[in-house]
Amino acid sequence: MRIVIAPDSFKGSLTAAEVCAAVEAGVKRAAPNAATVAVPMADGGEGTLDCFLRGAGWREVRMTAADPLGRPVAARYALSADGRSAVVELASASGLPLLAPGELDPLRADTYGTGELIADAVRRGARDVLVCIGGSAGNDGGTGLLRALGVRFTDASGADLPPGGAALARLAAIDDSGLAEEVRAARFRVACDVTNPLVGPRGAAAVFGPQKGATPAQAAELDAALTRFADVLAERTGRRVHDLPGAGAAGGTCGGLVGVLDAEPARGAELVADLMGLPAALDGADLVITGEGRLDGQSAGGKVVSSVAGLAARHGVPVVALAGSVAGPLDELRALGLTAAFSLADGPRTLAELTEGAGALLTALAEEVVRLRLA
Template sequence: MKFVIAPDSFKGSLTAKQVAEAMKKGLTRIFPDADYSMVPMADGGEGTVQLLVDATHGHLITKTVHNPLDQLSEAYYGILGDGQTAVIEMAQASGIQYVNDETHNPMITTTYGTGELMLDAMDHGVKKIILGIGGSATNDGGAGMAQALGAKLLDSDDHELAYGGGALGQLDHIDISDIDPRIKATKVLIASDVTNPLTGKDGASAVFGPQKGATPEMVKKLDSNLHHYAEIIKRDLNKDLEEKPGAGAAGGLGTGLMAFTNSTMAKGIDLVVEFTHLKEQAQGADFVFTGEGGIDFQTKFGKTPYGVALATKEVAPNAPVIVLAGNVGKDIESLYAADAMDAIFATPEGAKPLAQAIKDGPHDIAETAENVGRLIRDLEK
């Protein structure tokens, strides 16, 4: 019997690898001689760099960059085993973890450090960059990233704009004559499941700005500035991006990447499926186990368990997909209706405080996997 074990991390608790090991521990109590294919997963967010580095036998690189507050900080990214592909989480350089209730201010926070990581990756000879763009502290439309790459964002006096979304209203023209020429030859795969446009009620400022400290007045100003930014990009770079799906991801970094780099939007989970060779490893599977810390109706919009289910059903259509989750939320019936997932189980044993649930995570996951294994064994008799 062959089991494929392909979970995401239980964020704030266990890495994807630790979750996979706990699932296997429980299943081996019932099926000690089964074949286990372990494929820890991610969806382009936290943990993607380490996971893909491990999966491809690559290595990590640490770089000093400018964080969202324009202060020097250490960030890392990965070079995959092919030596030609870098994987970067923009949050490493420009993430929300760098600010707090006193310092968060999307009028001034910048994606400059993300551009610095991209430059360093090109210095190491990569030809492709996988860029996960979740967890940002920024609302600058990727302007800082573009400035780090050598683009000049200039006001009417030919002065370089200050960092942050608050300055974009002063943008008069864009000069890309000094942008690093390597960026045109470098394929950038934008790993994101966000489809928001750049501006408007569903745009970067209105939807995500308040999470980053924007007041209602700031949201209005930032949205206006991003609209102006998009108009200048359309005029000077001949790219109409304002309403493009994903343009609003990571405070508009999606727009900046599409404007200034050779980029393509892709679901993070699809990229991870490709680089971990999940489909190849799932061939001949009898059962697939996946999971994440919390699951609800939103899981079908690019989250790991749904992506794993779709991918493995392609090559092992008769293998049930079983999901273990730390918390099972609303409207999971929609996940069953899609004919991808076959069973969903909550792992915590009884009601308990969050801190205790996190502590008990490995035990509870193993116990749940064992109980599911018992059911499988009895049904197989």
């Protein structure tokens, strides 16, 4: 038996590589002679940078950047061996985990630090920049990032707006004359892990704002501000990002990058799958085990499980997903190729228990899956 293990990380618990190791241990319990191939995955959010750094030809660059509230934080990105390509992970400088629970400020948090990482990479010669977004602390439409690159966002009096998404309600003009020529010459791609539009009931503020501490009233305020941002973008550039699939990712950062820099949205999980050699690994496989922290209806919108299931289906290989929690319906995932899904919970457990014991629970569950497959 040949089993491919291709999971995402379990946020707050295990990295994708650690998930692979736990699952592999369970596989070997059930089938000691099985051949296993570990392919740690990510979807464009946290962990994507590590996937690239595990690949050949990439090196890590460390620097100090601004965190979501403007304080200095140690951050990093990846450069290719020839220095022409860069991978920047938004979560490194602008991620929600950088803030303590009492520090959450969805109206003011911004992405300036991510722009500093991009600016450094471009100064070093990168002309193909992949921005991996996901896990952001704010809802600023990527305006902080763009400010770090030289773009100005001003009110009716010509004054620069303060950081954060809420200030965009007063946006009157966008001035990109300060963009360096090397930035203009660069190709930007955005690795998205969701398909949500920028604004509306499925937009950045309405769906993801509460995760960043936004009250219902604040989410509505941010949605109106991002709508104003999109309106001005359309007037300034002719690019309409209001309802662009994926534009709402990372607090609207994808929408801002597309609107101002003409960036190309891309499915993060598919990019990582190609980089890590997953298509080749599936040749001759008997089973694929994938997974993520929570499996639900949103998982079909570009998350790791959906991408792995679709790829495996094209190779005719059954796919089983293991997750901390499984919440249906999973009809879209099954249509993509998912065979079955199982939760780690082996009885009544708290979230803390599941998080702390995820490794052992994954091993036990993987063993049972393989025993069933053998039967």
